[in-house]
Structure formats: C-alpha cells, structure tokens
Amino acid sequence: MRQTRPVPIRVGTAGWAYEDWKAIVYPSRPPRGFDALAMMASLFDTNEINSTFYRIPASRQTRDWSRRVAHNPRFAFTAKLYRGFTHERKAGAQEAKQFAEAMEPLREAGRLGAVLVQFPMSFHDTAQSRRTLADILARFASLPLAVEFRHASWNTGGTLERLSEKGAAFVNIDQPRIAGNLPATEHLTAPIAYFRFHGRNSQMWFGPDTSNEKRYDYLYSEKELEPWAKKIRKAGEHAARGVYAVLNNHFRGQAVANAIQLQTMLTGETRSVPESLRETYPALAPITRPDAVARPRQKSLF
Numbered sequence: 001m002r003q004t005r006p007v008p009i010r011v012g013t014a015g016w017a018y019e020d021w022k023a024i025v026y027p028s029r030p031p032r033g034f035d036a037l038a039m040m041a042s043l044f045d046t047n048e049i050n051s052t053f054y055r056i057p058a059s060r061q062t063r064d065w066s067r068r069v070a071h072n073p074r075f076a077f078t079a080k081l082y083r084g085f086t087h088e089r090k091a092g093a094q095e096a097k098q099f100a101e102a103m104e105p106l107r108e109a110g111r112l113g114a115v116l117v118q119f120p121m122s123f124h125d126t127a128q129s130r131r132t133l134a135d136i137l138a139r140f141a142s143l144p145l146a147v148e149f150r151h152a153s154w155n156t157g158g159t160l161e162r163l164s165e166k167g168a169a170f171v172n173i174d175q176p177r178i179a180g181n182l183p184a185t186e187h188l189t190a191p192i193a194y195f196r197f198h199g200r201n202s203q204m205w206f207g208p209d210t211s212n213e214k215r216y217d218y219l220y221s222e223k224e225l226e227p228w229a230k231k232i233r234k235a236g237e238h239a240a241r242g243v244y245a246v247l248n249n250h251f252r253g254q255a256v257a258n259a260i261q262l263q264t265m266l267t268g269e270t271r272s273v274p275e276s277l278r279e280t281y282p283a284l285a286p287i288t289r290p291d292a293v294a295r296p297r298q299k300s301l302f
Contacts, residue, residue, distance in 0.1 A: 007242045008045065009232060010076060010113065011263040013255040014196070014248040015050035016040045020213075024280050025253040041069035043271055044259060046076055046113060048246045053080035053118070056098045063105035076113035077106055078146070078194075078244055085136055086119050096139045103143060113244055114146040114169065114192055121180070125153035130162075137166045146171050146194040146244075152182050164189040171195070174228065176202035186231040192242055193235035195228065197258065199249035217251040220258045222265075222283065229265040257281035260288060 016036050022028050026036055040047050049065070051057065069075045082099050084091030106112035117136055123129055137145065147163060148171035149155075163170050169190035175181050175198040199218025204210045228245075236243050245262060247255035256277065263269060264287045272291035278284050 007236055007239055008074060008076075009236050009243045009245070009266050010044070010046035010074070011245045011259050011266065012044035012046035012048065012247070013040065013259050014048040014246050014250060016047055017051070018250055018253075020251065021253045021256070024276055025256050025274065027274075035068055037065065037068045038071065041072045041075045043256070043273065044263065045072065045074045046078060046244055046246070048116060048244075048248075049077055049079040052099075052102070053083050056082050056095065057102050059102055059105050062102050063109075066106055066109040066111045069111065075111065076242075077111050078114040078116055078246065079103065079106070079112070080116045080118055081136070081140070085139075086117060086123075089132065100140070100142065107143075113144065113242065114194060115140060115143045116146050116148060116171070116194070117168075118148045118171075119150065121150040123149065124151050125156065125159065133162070137162075137168055141166065144190075144192060144241075145169065146190070146192065148173060148194075148196060149182055150175070152180055155182055155185060160187055160189050167191065169194045172231070173198060174200070176200050176205045178202050178205065181205075186235065188235055188238055191240040192244065193232075193239040195232055195235075195243070195245040197228070197245070197247045197249060197255075199254075200224075213251050216249045217254070218249045219254045219281070220249070220261075222261060225258065225262050225265065229262060232262075232266060253277060253280065257284055260284055 027034060065077065082091060082095060084095050103112055103115065146169035160170060167190050169192050170187040171194045172185045172187060173182060173196045174184060199216050201215060201218045204214040232243055232245055247259040249255050249258065260271065260273065261283065270287060270289060272289045273284065275290045278288060278290060
C-alpha cells in the first residue's frame with residue numbers, strides 16, 4: 001500500500017534504452033509489442049530522458065512518450081537540457097525555441113516534472129560561468145529547472161541564492177568523494193527537490209582509459225543508500241511540488257536494482273520485477289515479487 005506523504009517522491013532511472021539491460025531488466029528477445037518505457041513506468045514514477053541531451057526531439061516524439069506512460073497516473077518525466085547550451089555552448093534562440101516546443105506536449109499532459117540543466121566538471125564557478133548560468137535560467141524561465149554542477153566551487157551560498165531567486169532547483173548528487181568533486185549536499189532552492197546518483201567508482205571517474213560504462217559501473221549497497229533516503233524524506237517535507245531521485249549507475253541495470261531498493265525504503269511498496277533482475281541482484285528478492293510476464297526467454301549469460 002502506498003504510504004501517505006506530504007508531496008510525491010518519485011524514484012527512477014536516467015534513461016531506459018540500454019542494450020546491456022537485455023536479459024537482465026528486459027527480455028533478451030522482446031516479444032511483439034514489448035515497450036521498455038512502459039515497463040519502466042510500471043516499476044517507477046519517473047524517468048530522466050537522456051536522449052534530449054544529444055538532440056532536440058520533435059514534439060510528436062515527446063507526445064508519444066507521454067502516451068506510453070499513461071497507465072501510471074503518478075508518472076512524471078524529467079528531461080536533460082540539450083548539450084548545445086551546457087557543454088558546447090553554441091546553441092541560441094532557435095534551439096531554445098525548438099527545445100521549449102519539444103517539452104510542450106509533456107507540460108500539457110502534466111508529465112514534465114523538471115528540465116535538468118547538467119554542467120560538466122570543467123564548468124567552475126567563475127564570472128563567465130555565472131553569466132552562462134544566468135543566460136540559461138533566463139532563456140528557459142518558463143520551464144521547471146534543476147541545475148546540476150559537478151565541481152565543488154559551486155557549493156556556495158551565492159549559488160543557492162541565485163538559483164532560489166529564479167526558482168531553480170540545486171541538484172544534490174552522489175559521486176566519488178575525490179578532490180574537486182561536489183560533495184554530498186541536501187540543498188533545497190525551489191518547489192521541487194532533485195537528487196542524482198552516479199555511483200562511487202573513483203578509480204574510473206577520470207583518466208584516458210575510462211568511459212561512461214566504466215565511470216558509472218557501480219552498485220550501491222543498502223547501507224550506502226539509507227542516508228540518502230533520510231535526506232530525500234526530509235526534502236519531501238519542504239518541496240511543495242515533489243522530489244525526484246534518479247539513479248544514473250546504469251551499467252547492466254544496476255540503476256534499476258538500486259532504484260527499486262531506494263523506492264522501497266521511501267514508500268514501502270513491493271513491485272513485481274523480472275526474475276532475471278532478481279537473479280542478477282539477489283538483494284532484491286526480499287523486497288520484490290517475480291514477474292513471469294517480463295521474464296526473458298533465455299537465461300542471462302552473466
């Protein structure tokens with residue numbers, strides 16, 4: 001039974017389209033009509049759209065995404081802002097218009113919880129960077145914004161004040177505890193609160209031999225998640241429009257397993273999950289039910 005709480009606390013994963021989730025999260029040979037997004041919306045109440053970072057989608061695509069989660073009335077997306085604004089910094093008014101138009105079907109359907117403005121580690125708190133941030137906050141003032149910094153220089157009262165003035169959320173992240181990285185925080189600067197989990201794979205976080213798969217290859221233990229569950233509950237007492245907690249340690253479905261664990265800590269819910277996921281991550285067995293329908297047709301090779 002869903003527990004009563006002041007505001008919605010939505011837990012989910014960063015993205016849903018990963019090949020290495022097959023035979024673990026998804027069937028190795030998906031049956032006709034299988035929809036990975038619809039499955040994620042049965043397990044969770046949010047998903048962070050990752051593809052919008054790489055290209056701005058057409059409004060017909062975002063409208064279709066909304067249609068595919070219709071079976072979960074609690075579900076709300078978050079979406080990454082296009083990298084042309086945050087990383088390449090060459091996007092202008094035309095791209096801003098296109099992005100806003102792409103988000104409109106989600107807004108109209110009540111399915112847009114936040115737009116994630118994700119900056120890279122190289123984005124330090126400097127005068128130029130503050131101008132870039134101010135420009136983005138102004139361009140997209142009509143959207144619910146959540147800003148993620150990776151560098152520790154942004155963990156200041158000035159940053160919190162600037163975001164609070166614009167009603168933008170400070171994204172609290174968990175990442176390796178190494179020099180220069182933003183530390184664990186629990187800031188609340190907007191009507192929504194946002195938490196992201198990147199794992200703690202410090203050995204592969206930087207360097208020429210790393211990759212996204214290696215960087216985010218990390219499985220949280222329940223002990224590591226429990227302090228964050230307390231922070232999220234606390235945020236839920238003050239964030240008038242809800243809390244989003246997104247797992248980004250996506251390699252081999254680890255984000256799915258950890259999101260289920262965190263969701264259970266926060267809501268007490270028990271969900272039906274693929275037996276292959278329970279077999280891959282045995283810690284899920286006590287807190288989930290096997291879902292025979294979503295079971296792969298052949299066993300995982302892992």
